[in-house]
Amino acid sequence: MVGQQSVVRTLVNAIQMNRTHQAYVFSGSRGIGKTSIARIFSKALRCPNVQMKEGLLHSCDQCPDCTEIAAGSSVNVLEIDGASNNGVDSVREIRESAKFLPSSGKYKIYIVDEVHMLSVSAFNALLKTLEEPPEHVVFIFATTEPHKIPETILGRCQRFDFKRVTVAQITERVREVLKSEGIEAEEAALGLVARAAEGSMRDALSILDQVISFSGSKITAAGVRESIGMIGTELVFELLKGILVRDAKSALAIVQTAFNQGVDLKTLLKSLSEMLHALILIQVGIEKPETEFNEDEITLIRGLATHRALEENELIFQVLHHGLELVSRASQPKLIFDLLVIKSSLAEAIIPADVLKSGHESHSPRRAPRPGATVEDPEKRELVEKSKAAVSGGPGALELRQQESTESNRAAENPTPAQEAPPGLGFSFSGMDRKAPAKPQEPAPVRIEGNSEAIWNEMIEVCFATRPVLAILLESVVEWAFPKTRDDRFLLGFREQDRPKMDQLTHKAVREQFGLLTEPKLGFKAIPEGFISTKTGESLAEKNARIKREARDLKMQSILNHQIVLEARSLFGVELTEIKMAEREA
Ligand SMILES: [Zn+2]
Incomplete structure (x- = not known):
């Protein structure tokens, strides 16, 4: 399997050491090989002729077990589509059948695809099974959206996050396929196919199919674009x-x-x-x-x-x-x-009201100098950092500054009046009606006690309004520790899979931005230091998504159990087919 070596190695080791888990979660984007690996794993567990070769377990692919699993017809390896069997009854059926021993061999394996589609009550039923699973049973839950699986379920599974296949890996595979088919292709064409696949090897191969039938024996970049309607x-x-x-x-x-x-x-x-x-x-x-x-x-x-x-x-x-x-x-x-x-x-950069009013030396961002304007010193740019006031005041509190700030004209300068952003768009831009500047608010530095989650969340919120790229990075942090003194570092814990994000903290510009973000809270610019956290829990991004979802589920339940709904159902003998909720939730 391309790109999933670490998953395969861990699973192989588990079988060799006889330490297989009873439940696994395979998560990752579609077409990444979750179901394929689930089948290979099932074969390795069940094939009586399985052999160790070059550090990998090889099933024989010939015995009845292997052929039936490959064909999806094995009675001991059951593949269930979670999307179409998402009700509590389906899970009860699985529970009943799981009680019976496999017709042969040691393991009975249930592969549940798109498991995040299960209803709340189905998950509850599943949880009961996972709490005391029969010894011969192995569950493999595949999902593209692991954050939709309740914590209680995840906690009882060994989880594998399948890596996105990189463009380079897909390009290589596409190259191999074309070579074996004796088809010529431009290098740029390979890259286009790989990128159009968006991390899915399966999609790459079907796109390739389409391109081959369109272009014939010579594939060009232009041909790829035309055949799949790609944007140049x-x-x-x-x-x-x-x-x-x-x-x-x-x-x-x-x-x-x-x-x-x-x-x-x-x-x-x-x-x-x-x-x-x-x-x-x-x-x-x-x-x-x-x-x-x-x-x-x-x-x-x-x-x-x-x-x-x-x-x-x-x-x-x-x-x-x-x-x-x-x-x-x-x-x-x-x-x-x-x-x-x-x-x-x-769009032009925005500077919070308090920065302008407080007389801080601040400069508008570098841009092409206008006639008469001196090119400013980029080192002196000290910007959007004290933006808490701006955010709590909403878009209207953001001010736009048009004058180039220079040594010579600073004395004479006045802050440019604020421009109101249109509703729903948290930014301001040229050309709108102007409005008087908001009252200045000097952010008082606060002493952070412990690792306040509230303050952390607030920082991220501010960050989203001013530096969304840094915010996306910070959102994947799973634990953190505020510095207690100026000499301490601000510790940020990332999960192993987010290591590339952690590595970005070493960049000078990112460190500076982080320092500026923390300054209003701490009274000094904190230096970030990343570490790999052993916490396996959810990141803030996942947590926020879950809270929203849980509120929605709860509301859905209360609708279903509402007296009027119950009465309507019994009175007319009807079932609800669809519930639509307005986006604005209580
Ligand atoms: Zn076999």
């Missing part, structure tokens, strides 16, 4: 460039062309965000960001770094990211898309 990097690049140089007119023309060609606007917006994300990573000092883009494209993207300061790019990223949801919901997505392009083109 050049198009996305030109669009992003238009936005960054504030040329809304040509950016809109590009959107129009794409729209006329039938390009899916949501896909275009996604590609645009991804490219900007890559640019931001480059700007914080990451030489070779691990993104969807190849080296040539990264070189191109790097060329865009001179147009806007990091803060502005982060702001635009926020605009686009927020826009994704709007565009997918809109009945006329083109209108929203155009608006986003205009907003992004006009």
Whole structure:
């Protein structure tokens, strides 16, 4: 299995040492090999002829067990689709059948795919089985959304997070397949297929199939794009460039062309965000960001770094990211898309009211000097950091600053009045009606007692409003320790799978941003230090998603048990087929 060596090794070791668990969770994106590995594992557990070769267990693939498992017809290895069998009755059936010994051999294995689709009561029933599982039973739960599985269930399973297959790994596999078929292909074409697969080997192979039948014996990058309706990097690049140089007119023309060609606007917006994300990573000092883009494209993207300061790019990223949801919901997505392009083109960095008012030496972000303006010293930029007041005051408290701040004109300068952001969009931009500046609020540094979760959450919230890229990084932290003195480090614990995120903490720009983020709370700029946490629990991102989901489930239950619903059901003999909830929840 490509890319999942560590999972395979652990499972093999477990079988060899006779220490198999009774329940496993295989999590990872679709097409990544979860079900395949579940089957291989089942064969290794059941095949009577299993042999050790080159450090791996090999089932014979010929005995009845092996052939039946491969065909999905084994009575001792049952594959259940959790999505269509998500009710409590299905789980009860599994429980009943699990009581019986396998018809032969030692193990009876249940592979439940998409297990996160089980209903609340089905999970409860499942939990009872997992609390006292019959000795011969092994459960393998596959899921694309592990955060939807209750903690109580997860706690009783050994969990394997399947790694996303990298673009390089998919490219290699695609190359092998083409070679074995004797088909020629441009190097760029391989990369396109690999990226279109979005981390799924299975998708890569089916895309390849489609491309081969379209292009025949010679595959070109243009052919790949045409056959799968892919958006050219050049198009996305030109669009992003238009936005960054504030040329809304040509950016809109590009959107129009794409729209006329039938390009899916949501896909275009996604590609645009991804490219900007890559640019931001480059700007914080990451030489070779691990993104969807190849080296040539990264070189191109790097060329865009001179147009806007990091803060502005982060702001635009926020605009686009927020826009994704709007565009997918809109009945006329083109209108929203155009608006986003205009907003992004006009977006300028925002500086919180208190920073401007408190007389702190602060500078607007670097941008192309205007006539008469002196180029400012980038080292002196001290920006959005004290932004708590800005966030608690809502978008209206954010102020936009237009004047270049220089040594010579600082004395004369006045803060530019605030501009009100449109509702639902947490940023401000040029061209809106102006409003008087909000009252200044000097953030009082507080002493942190212990590892206050509330303060941590608040910091992240502030961070999301000002530095979303750093916020996404911090959201994956599972434990933390505030520094007690100025000399201490701010300890941030990451799970093993988030090691790449932890590594970003070593970048100078990230450290600086973190220092600025912590300053209003601590009274000094804390230095972050990452460590690998042994905590296996959920990250803040997962926790927030779960809380929201649980509230929803609870509400759903209360609806189902509501007197009116119960009466209607008995009176009319009907069942509820669908419950729609308004987004705004109590
Ligand atoms: Zn066999």
